Amino acid sequence: MPALIEIERLTKRFGDFTAVDDVSFSVDRGEVVGFLGPNGAGKSTTMKMLAGFVTPTAGTARICGKDVVDSPVAAKRSLGYLPEGAPTYPEMTVTGFLRFVASIRGYRGGEADERVEAAMQLTQLEGVQLQPIETLSKGFKRRVGLAQSLLHDPPVLVLDEPTDGLDPNQKHEVRQLIRRMAPQKAILISTHILEEVEAVCSRAIVIAGGKVLADSTPAGLVAPGRSLEQVFRDLTMPKDAA
Numbered sequence: 001m002p003a004l005i006e007i008e009r010l011t012k013r014f015g016d017f018t019a020v021d022d023v024s025f026s027v028d029r030g031e032v033v034g035f036l037g038p039n040g041a042g043k044s045t046t047m048k049m050l051a052g053f054v055t056p057t058a059g060t061a062r063i064c065g066k067d068v069v070d071s072p073v074a075a076k077r078s079l080g081y082l083p084e085g086a087p088t089y090p091e092m093t094v095t096g097f098l099r100f101v102a103s104i105r106g107y108r109g110g111e112a113d114e115r116v117e118a119a120m121q122l123t124q125l126e127g128v129q130l131q132p133i134e135t136l137s138k139g140f141k142r143r144v145g146l147a148q149s150l151l152h153d154p155p156v157l158v159l160d161e162p163t164d165g166l167d168p169n170q171k172h173e174v175r176q177l178i179r180r181m182a183p184q185k186a187i188l189i190s191t192h193i194l195e196e197v198e199a200v201c202s203r204a205i206v207i208a209g210g211k212v213l214a215d216s217t218p219a220g221l222v223a224p225g226r227s228l229e230q231v232f233r234d235l236t237m238p239k240d241a242a
């Protein structure tokens with residue numbers, strides 16, 4: 001059985017600049033993989049290639065065995081993607097936006113209603129469902145983004161900084177939600193919060209300058225007597241700056 005996410009030698013160049021450099025890894029069902037790296041490391045670009053928003057310069061990415069370039073619709077069917085920032089269509093209400101997403105995903109009538117309700121319940125959006133997205137706080141906008149990624153209950157989730165902008169209680173809720181969903185899904189989350197990796201991830205991949213520097217369990221990354229933060233700094237800081 002192939003892994004639900006398979007990335008092989010994935011590369012993205014913007015002109016002369018290589019943002020993602022020969023990256024390979026896979027994520028199996030039941031795994032929550034933390035994608036860690038300093039600003040500009042190439043995390044979002046890798047995730048955008050997985051989600052079909054950026055075309056790779058070289059290499060391949062497959063979601064549930066479907067190549068994201070050759071079979072984009074089939075790959076997207078199995079994928080929930082939370083992009084960085086706020087959802088588009090800011091003038092739509094929360095319900096209006098999620099109904100729109102449900103219709104794009106092919107749901108109609110009562111089934112669409114059920115999907116929207118379930119997604120709002122999972123992300124605790126019921127209280128703001130009739131509010132235009134542009135009037136929501138940053139944390140609530142983030143939860144609308146999360147709701148659209150979960151709506152079709154996909155086997156693969158790619159979440160770009162899912163807890164960014166959330167208050168501590170909401171961070172806790174979202175981490176619990178990720179942990180609850182983990183056994184059924186392959187989940188890749190990018191984060192700058194190292195405690196989040198220790199709290200929810202079964203594996204961590206450290207990337208800097210577009211290259212994978214480490215791929216291990218959080219415990220495996222932490223050398224005796226050194227915190228994950230120290231290990232992260234050792235791996236990602238230029239040697240003359242350390």
Ligand SMILES: Nc1ncnc2c1ncn2[C@@H]1O[C@H](COP(=O)(O)OP(=O)(O)OP(=O)(O)O)[C@@H](O)[C@H]1O
Nearest residue numbers: 014017018019037038039040041042043044045046
């Ligand atoms: N469309 C683009 N054109 C040119 N350069 C780009 C483009 N998109 C991303 N980059 C560059 O690629 C590099 C990797 O960016 P990316 O957004 O993937 O990093 P990141 O690891 O997600 O960073 P952050 O933690 O700050 O979100 C950066 O130097 C960025 O400026």
